[in-house]
Amino acid sequence: MERPRHQGMAKNTYMRWRLPLICLLWEVAMIVLFGVFVRFGPEADAHWEEEKREMNLTSDIENDFYFRYPSFQDVHVMIFVGFGFLMTFLKRYGFGAVGFNFLLAAFGIQWALLMQGWFHSFKSGKILIGVENLINADFCVGSVCIAFGAILGKTSPIQLLVMTLFQVTLFAVNEYILLNLLHVKDAGGSMTIHTFGAYFGLVVTRILYRPNLEQSKDKQGSVYHSDLFAMIGTLYLWMYWPSFNSAISEHGDAQHRAAINTYCSLAACVLTTMAFSSMLQKKGKLDMVHIQNATLAGGVAVGTGAEMMLTPYGSLIVGFICGIVSTVGYVYLTPFLESRLHIQDTCGIHNLHAMPGLIGGIVGAITAAAATEDVYGKEGFIKAFDFTGTYQTRTASVQGGFQAAGIVVSLLMAFAGGTLVGAILKLPVWGDAAAENCFEDDVYWEVPEDEESDAYHMHNPEKAASP
């Protein structure tokens, strides 16, 4: 049942040869590069028994797998179900939300394993991978999922793959600068994932500005059940965020602490989101858009500080503030950005990731600058900030300065990268839909008959007659 208006499409959205070609060629490239470079790390390799002996480990439980695998799976759920379903709130873009997120993330994790591997796990010509690499690849792809939120419904799957290729590359470079050159701590990625990913996506959507987008305005809303599907995404992100922020922290207290801080921040964030959602609406009713998104801002904003001694009440304060900032952003800032700055931000990532990400970077810088041996203990202080080797003499306040520099670098990378990638995506060869067909699965997906078709009831003879 093709809707007539689609026959008037101005743009060529035909994917039949372009999408398969890119998918197949790039996957072949992945196979070749993996064949040349990627091998199992010592803890996943069959030589583990010898490794154990060398490292004087008495038990298999010391394998990093057991420290991190449960958190990895939680992160994995966040990327594929969390982000995927969070974006199903649109009434007719559920397939695109879940399906394209699936596609770009599945490609992105492979490319991220390579890019991050070259920077961080490269030994004698090979990238040696283990569970920590899998987590980091998911993290890297998380930043692409965030950017996807800004352009949701307005781009072709090819554009998304192209964006993923570039964004993963730039992510890895930025991450290398922050973690290795600036020696910055950012275990939950307030800077590397959220600030970078969100501003990158916002710049891209600015460049792809569509002046006639109000033509598909009727499809930019939700329906009752699409809002419930989106809540599945929200809740999995919210529940597993403690795993996200603790997944690659140091073994022991750091993982433990990061989980607790994140749990606290998120809990506080729910209350201020509810408060402001009701307060900013004339009728005082709650808005599902806020509940679905702003409740998560607390997790974003402790992404840097969670593994530090932020303390539970510090986390509550951060969550408290971010629920407010994010909800206010949805009410006032998003319309402003769209009308004045021509930034069309479908999911409101500016409110959920950009601002809380910045806050997170700042909180991290302050927490680092305020660190003392008294609070951390002598050994704990060194371990928490890895003040060893070249960094043996770095002080807490200097570390705070470098943390702040990390925010700036992430922003610069996001703006420069987003501009470049936005310009590439603007080329008229990628098969994006016309403005009146945005937010509509029909363009790229075989869509089944509507729910009220003949299967449900027979009272519409014309419809039942159509194929």
Place this chain on the structure above:
Amino acid sequence: MERPRHQGMAKNTYMRWRLPLICLLWEVAMIVLFGVFVRFGPEADAHWEEEKREMNLTSDIENDFYFRYPSFQDVHVMIFVGFGFLMTFLKRYGFGAVGFNFLLAAFGIQWALLMQGWFHSFKSGKILIGVENLINADFCVGSVCIAFGAILGKTSPIQLLVMTLFQVTLFAVNEYILLNLLHVKDAGGSMTIHTFGAYFGLVVTRILYRPNLEQSKDKQGSVYHSDLFAMIGTLYLWMYWPSFNSAISEHGDAQHRAAINTYCSLAACVLTTMAFSSMLQKKGKLDMVHIQNATLAGGVAVGTGAEMMLTPYGSLIVGFICGIVSTVGYVYLTPFLESRLHIQDTCGIHNLHAMPGLIGGIVGAITAAAATEDVYGKEGFIKAFDFTGTYQTRTASVQGGFQAAGIVVSLLMAFAGGTLVGAILKLPVWGDAAAENCFEDDVYWEVPEDEESDAYHMHNPEKAASP
């Protein structure tokens, strides 16, 4: 598209200032109290390296985080997705079910960390928290989610927050009496969580009795897809219940055993639920209400006994019985309670939590009373019931007596507490909806256009014309 009948609302459900005020004030109170009292426990504190040395631990894997964090995440999912989605079965109360559950649980876990902390983790003026505290806070909130099930659709979010405040407080007192004064075992909370939570909620709903509730009877049912959303909740509760009952058991065999017993009980429960659901219906068809709820009764009923040597076949027997009791309850008891005793129990928590909770308390008492050194081993016997210090001389049968006393105390606390809180919630200041607007998201939520609105198809010109 405001429905006309809402304009005739008799009651003031306007939340704009009341809800924000409570959310913000209470969250500020949490921050202050956390600031004064809550600190990281030794396993989450940066001094962990010193702690490890003192305790002669050779590996970070000995941190309690690795023993309990996977179970914590499963419990977390049960509270937020499990309970939240289980209650989405109502056709037009999905936002309230998931959203209010989210709100009350996010507040409740903070208050529970404090209340339980003062009773159990208070050291030199500070509450020292770790992953076990997070699990216990989730548990405590679980009892509020249960009570929420009885009043689902009939209360304002403010009433829910007030109830949470009081119920968490009373839960912590009851738990302290049981665990510390009576020295009772109740790792999965048959008594502290289910019996207490359910009878508390039933008393509250009795006091809030609405004589004209049949005015919203058309909204008390489900639709096809709302039943599927509810099954998400059901399955996550069912699958993760072994984690629930084992999450805070002793390390090693007790956690292992609790998971196995719960798995067995739940499996048996599914079969008897299906059997009685079909048998008690004239046409022999299965009823989704039973499948969504009664299949879980087996998990409730081994909440006390699961960590004991209940044995797999003992668990099967418990599950067998509870599937029957619970399903029969839905068919015969719920209508009776409503018509005769004026207990309007939206989700049927009497069948899912109250009766199975009582059975669970009794099973626990019997299993404890029947324990022998032969079955548990000399050390195992002492460890299982913590017969050390003051309790060194307590025998199994005395323990059984105390377990039984625990049931009685929980019931008394539930009745007294429920009466108090019910009376408070009956005050006409909390903004609950009129009887004809119960079970309707429209009262407290911005609700999108219906699914068959113009976005889906254009065949209804009048509707398309409305805003």
Place this chain on the structure above:
Amino acid sequence: MERPRHQGMAKNTYMRWRLPLICLLWEVAMIVLFGVFVRFGPEADAHWEEEKREMNLTSDIENDFYFRYPSFQDVHVMIFVGFGFLMTFLKRYGFGAVGFNFLLAAFGIQWALLMQGWFHSFKSGKILIGVENLINADFCVGSVCIAFGAILGKTSPIQLLVMTLFQVTLFAVNEYILLNLLHVKDAGGSMTIHTFGAYFGLVVTRILYRPNLEQSKDKQGSVYHSDLFAMIGTLYLWMYWPSFNSAISEHGDAQHRAAINTYCSLAACVLTTMAFSSMLQKKGKLDMVHIQNATLAGGVAVGTGAEMMLTPYGSLIVGFICGIVSTVGYVYLTPFLESRLHIQDTCGIHNLHAMPGLIGGIVGAITAAAATEDVYGKEGFIKAFDFTGTYQTRTASVQGGFQAAGIVVSLLMAFAGGTLVGAILKLPVWGDAAAENCFEDDVYWEVPEDEESDAYHMHNPEKAASP
């Protein structure tokens, strides 16, 4: 609102006495058999303290629970939510998909604990169970869920229970032959679970061939939201498959490696599925059927090889191929099988489990045959293939031969077993529905009013008037 066509049912689908009787009798049988045979294994028994001393274990963390429980829970989710929701794609069979899967799996795990227990965990007259048994029981039931996919919508719950009883039995026999007699490796079950389960199901559905099934053709499709529900199943299967393939591997490197290989294979599979889904459709649009199913083929196909040194790029190649094979199968093979061979395969398990399962068996055989001490290390080689005791002298190429024999045995068992069980299920006593009532929940379930009933809007006076 009974639809008139149901009143013309040719077959007796009345379940009221038959279903309860079978459920109750069989559950009683389980209780008796568990009572006689099943006890806690040493790691779940209260004598664990003594066991620890005997085995010189210094920490509770050495309990197998901590090595496997997180993976167990992931597998558990795959069986109940993964398979259950994957099959909800049908527009009017969501209750049956989730509910019957729940029923058969809950019964199946109990029977599997017994059957597998007798073969593998039988010591001095008792079956001693621990977390590994729970995983294996879930695995065994997984093969039944697969077979269920072929006959989805066409059988009564009684037929499903009967099939489960027989299939679990045959699964355990086949597994015993492969693992114990042939000494074959198959940790993720390419042969024992997928090949066996799928061909078993295909033979059963062939024997139950319904010539008039086109009468219910309108119900064999999906609707928009049913496709989204199915994606929940897909994503959980996809995300947790690394846990599935690694859950019962040896502690340490083998579990770690199996997870990485599976992650890689699945990622590649998504890209080739998307490519071929678009390529094989005239309009170049993506088909949800492929995305829901073929993306998972990569997990199936490394079920045998994942714990071996398949290497990440080897896994990518396997995933690459399987995405193509599976998608092509959906487009060309499924219609062919139905029209020519009279194999009506509702979910297309031939494409998702049968072919990828065979590929998985072959990949495993080749990987085993190609194994060298150089690649695995001397100890690693022995450990990976358990070349100890009687098998001390077995070489890699001989192992490869036995692996290949395992495929043949699994196929033979599937064909013989499927024929037997198909013939039993064809008996006219099980209450299956007539062809025109297939794929319709109404037959066995109380189904609520349709979504567009009076609760949603009042514009249809005739409908509002019906009960």
